[in-house]
Amino acid sequence: MSTNNGRFQPKPEDKFSFGLWTLGNRGRDPFGDAVRPTLPPNDIVAILGEVGAWGVNLHDNDLVPIDASSAERDRIVREFKQACKDHGVVVPMATVSLFFHPVFRDGGFTANDPEVRAYALQKTMRAMDLGAELGAKIFVLWGGREGVETDACRRADEAVKRLRDAVNYLCEYNITCGYGYKFALEAKPNEPRADIYMPTTGHYLGFIPTLEHPEMVGVNPEVAHEQMAGLNFMHGVAQAWEAGKLFHIDLNDQMPGRYDQDLRFGSANPKAAFWLVKFLEDVGYDGPRHFDAHAYRTEDCCGVKDFASGCMRTYLILKEKAARWNGDREIRAILKEISQGNGTSALAKYSKKNAASLSAHSFDKEAILKKRLPYERLDQLTVDILLGVR
Ligand code: DIG
Ligand code: MN
Ligand code: MN
16 A cells, blocks of 8 residues: 555554454355465464554464364464564454354354353353463453344343353453453344344443453444444444443444445544544543454455555544544634533532522523534534545
């Protein structure tokens, strides 16, 4: 990807990370075979180092085949650690695949077969061991198979109980092993299951307080998944942040009303991506900027690099636009004007005295209606900045 005078070049402090499965995506889809060759994990690490990414993430089986011997596993891990060292790439997050192997066809933690539920716990514990060995401090749980095609198979509240038991168990394992993980729960409304339990970040925010170690558990919102549910992604992120639960984030993009597209960040809806980047930068979010996305099926290996560079470049462009927006004199003046109060807001802080004053206060609705709300101008200034004419 050609870059003009080095602007928007990723740096380690940007904390851009990619999963092995993102650059390793071979372009297979439900209607077509793979179009790209397999990229070995250590080659992916080399590419990430080349394009300036900070981190690489992985599911257990992205790196270690599910039935590898312990000697084979140790060799693979040793060589992977060396590749990360050689290319200056860290491992901030690990996760577990409880969705690819057929044994999880009915779910993992919520499956009806107690042996499957136990195997899901064992597999996750081993994935936690692997991640800890690689230095990961965030462990994502995405319940892609935790769902139904028919609600005849189990009561939905039983599924919630099973999920809670599993997360409580893994929190205890985290404590016993002293891994220091923060768990980040990732929601999705459907695909591959017809309905997935915990379909949105909001559902997980309601679930976390019911856990035995809620302080250890947060969320990993993904752009495409919340937008599949028709939601404003930044609002969900803002609520998670405000609750102190934004432990990780999956950045990509998504067209409305479609399957999970996992598009290059900012490529479908740059304005929504702008509000997200502005929020993350305004509040000082210090976590990984993880791109859970993949290149178009039409791309070759060079196109995969373009995809990865494009994710980071767009984030940095929008970060600069956010600084421009925050510094714009007319925008600042409008924000000041629309936030001005007339003293009645003091009544909103409860005390008996305030409550008495508030109930006695008479509001001049006509005067309130005269207050300008120049949001058309404010949004046009935003569009001007985004389109590069301001
Ligand atoms: C899908 O969006 C999920 C899986 O790729 C993985 O478990 C998680 C990691 O961020 N996202
Ligand atoms: Mn996705
Ligand atoms: Mn994801």
